[in-house]
Amino acid sequence: MASSILVVGEVEEGRLATITAEMLGAARRLSGDGTVTCALIGSGVEASGQAAIALGADEVIVVDDAALAEYNTDTYLQAMLKVAEQASAPIILFGQTDMGRDLAPRLAFRLDTGVIMDTIELAMDGDRLQGTRPCYGGNARAINVVRGDPQIATVRAKSQDLAAEDSSRQGTVTKIDAAIDQSAVRVKVIERSGVSAEGVRLEDADVVVSGGRGLGGPENFDVIEDLASALGAAVGASRAVCDLEWRPVSEQVGLTGKVVSPTLYIAVAISGASQHMAGCSGSKNIVAINKDADANIFKAARFGIVEDFAKVMTPLIEAVKQEKGG
Amino acid sequence: MHIVVCVKQVPDWDIPPSSFKIDEALNQVVPPPGVAAVPSQFDTIGVEAAMRLKDEAPDTKVTIMSMGAESARDVIKHSLAMGADEGVLLTDALFENLDWYQISLVLSTAIKKLEGVDLVVCGRQAVDWDMGVAGSGIAEMLDWPALTIGKQVKVSDGTLSVERVLMDGFETVEAPLPAVVTVSNELGEPRYPKLQQIMQAAKKQVTIWAAADLGLDDSQLGAGARKLTLEKLYVPVSNVECEFMEGDTPEEMAQNLAKKLAEAKLI
Numbered sequence A: 001m002a003s004s005i006l007v008v009g010e011v012e013e014g015r016l017a018t019i020t021a022e023m024l025g026a027a028r029r030l031s032g033d034g035t036v037t038c039a040l041i042g043s044g045v046e047a048s049g050q051a052a053i054a055l056g057a058d059e060v061i062v063v064d065d066a067a068l069a070e071y072n073t074d075t076y077l078q079a080m081l082k083v084a085e086q087a088s089a090p091i092i093l094f095g096q097t098d099m100g101r102d103l104a105p106r107l108a109f110r111l112d113t114g115v116i117m118d119t120i121e122l123a124m125d126g127d128r129l130q131g132t133r134p135c136y137g138g139n140a141r142a143i144n145v146v147r148g149d150p151q152i153a154t155v156r157a158k159s160q161d162l163a164a165e166d167s168s169r170q171g172t173v174t175k176i177d178a179a180i181d182q183s184a185v186r187v188k189v190i191e192r193s194g195v196s197a198e199g200v201r202l203e204d205a206d207v208v209v210s211g212g213r214g215l216g217g218p219e220n221f222d223v224i225e226d227l228a229s230a231l232g233a234a235v236g237a238s239r240a241v242c243d244l245e246w247r248p249v250s251e252q253v254g255l256t257g258k259v260v261s262p263t264l265y266i267a268v269a270i271s272g273a274s275q276h277m278a279g280c281s282g283s284k285n286i287v288a289i290n291k292d293a294d295a296n297i298f299k300a301a302r303f304g305i306v307e308d309f310a311k312v313m314t315p316l317i318e319a320v321k322q323e324k325g326g
Numbered sequence B: 001m002h003i004v005v006c007v008k009q010v011p012d013w014d015i016p017p018s019s020f021k022i023d024e025a026l027n028q029v030v031p032p033p034g035v036a037a038v039p040s041q042f043d044t045i046g047v048e049a050a051m052r053l054k055d056e057a058p059d060t061k062v063t064i065m066s067m068g069a070e071s072a073r074d075v076i077k078h079s080l081a082m083g084a085d086e087g088v089l090l091t092d093a094l095f096e097n098l099d100w101y102q103i104s105l106v107l108s109t110a111i112k113k114l115e116g117v118d119l120v121v122c123g124r125q126a127v128d129w130d131m132g133v134a135g136s137g138i139a140e141m142l143d144w145p146a147l148t149i150g151k152q153v154k155v156s157d158g159t160l161s162v163e164r165v166l167m168d169g170f171e172t173v174e175a176p177l178p179a180v181v182t183v184s185n186e187l188g189e190p191r192y193p194k195l196q197q198i199m200q201a202a203k204k205q206v207t208i209w210a211a212a213d214l215g216l217d218d219s220q221l222g223a224g225a226r227k228l229t230l231e232k233l234y235v236p237v238s239n240v241e242c243e244f245m246e247g248d249t250p251e252e253m254a255q256n257l258a259k260k261l262a263e264a265k266l267i
């Protein structure tokens, strides 16, 4: 059991991010009777403190400052160092998010300790955190332990179960002053452009339809979009497709793209390379449509069709509409 | 400008998953026989990023740095053939089985020893361990800024400007040199060396440094100094059995699939 765990929270559009809730669930399980602290760094984040307590935090540390309105490695690292000192927890968890990917290693090296990135399972071995993480492009799993202190890890989205929300839970909220030393801020954020996906958000979708290079061209994504809209699904893609600029990078599923874990994942003309599977192997049911019976994707699929997509997609969209209608 | 690109030699990732093997007793990957090690994909993209800067400013010097076995000379040669100027091979029995803290220590110490380096380019992660922390580690140890996961890298008037890939968009960030940048595949395809460049590369200088040349020893690089240990490495097992849809025509297969999905309450 861990005496205390610090979860570095994130707030998205005024709400506690799902990954933060998942980490609070994990921290609750790992710490037993220990203290779970949730850090909220940003501008206008204090309001989410109560949500963090309801989801398992005993203590919330808030660093709320206009200078922290958007993520910047240098300002956030300063804030994070203050939070880590205040919490003095032996274990610090970040989400494997834009922020976690960048900030967790910086904090680890600054504190002369180690970090386990992108964990999908967490366990305690005495006072040491064991993190299991995919590596070798998803072909292997490694179990790592941090020997330095504090022990830092990032946690992959959807890998941990939420704790039951209890709005009657009590906790404390401590505010600390950011007091950013601007002279130590070397990085400047010039501009940020968001790609706001229409319809269902890929990483939250319960059904995902993804297309691969075997579709032959961006125009053939019509059938992917039509099937997705018949199912109320989000659209995903393989990296090959995003590299060819047939689809935006924000739709990429995989090791270096998004991790999805829907109830149903339909992969059309995707070979199922380990790096792609790294992003979708948490799906409860995978369906594959591929003309090559030996394609790797079938090894992970529950249902499969070996056929040219051009021949099956239109009848499939029709049949799905009928099943849903009837 | 002097740019150092860190390039790691890794087992070829472009192999069928069925030939991926691990020796569980040694916690090590066993490459399939006859398949040569290759430069890590994102590191070659790092070389491309450096070469694009050199295309703009031809007096730029690009040094390729690789830590690894003697065979890592091959990945340096490949990068030199892409147009880089010099190589540094960091090789020593003490450099085997390091953790990321130690890797960053060796690389940052070697970068300091080179003197006058303005920019360090790394891949966003190495394609063997997929950890993605070495660039940040080097930056911390040099006390330089790091701009991570870039798809475009520009330098003007001593300022590094990087377009970063985010989960749902992009952002442009700047930092003064010296600095570290890590790059992602969205940067674009790396250039392919021409035959003549491959021949020229054979004549370019590769400096070899061991731990002692960097003033490092067992107290920093030994197992006892590790901040992270590997307890176990294994291949996850999947026990899914695919049920292939039958049918004389594609229409029939499609209808059968829709039926199965409805029966399983998936639609």
Ligand SMILES: Cc1cc2nc3c(=O)[nH]c(=O)nc-3n(C[C@H](O)[C@H](O)[C@H](O)COP(=O)(O)OP(=O)(O)OC[C@H]3O[C@@H](n4cnc5c(N)ncnc54)[C@H](O)[C@@H]3O)c2cc1C
Pocket: A137, A211, A212, A213, A214, A215, A237, A238, A239, A240, A241, A252, A253, A254, A255, A256, A257, A258, A268, A269, A270, A271, A272, A273, A274, A275, A276, A279, A289, A290, A291, A292, A295, A307, A308, A309, A310, B013, B041, B127
């Ligand atoms: C470090 C690293 C990170 C990576 N990260 C990612 C990642 O995040 N996400 C990702 O997806 N990939 C990633 N990759 C790339 C990955 O290795 C594969 O190259 C990629 O996933 C292949 O995409 P694909 O399946 O669409 O294309 P291909 O491998 O070209 O497969 C196309 C498939 O379509 C089938 N096909 C062709 N024509 C038809 C037809 N008419 N009807 C039906 N089927 C057809 C073929 O049989 C084949 O199986 C990464 C690679 C590396 C090295």
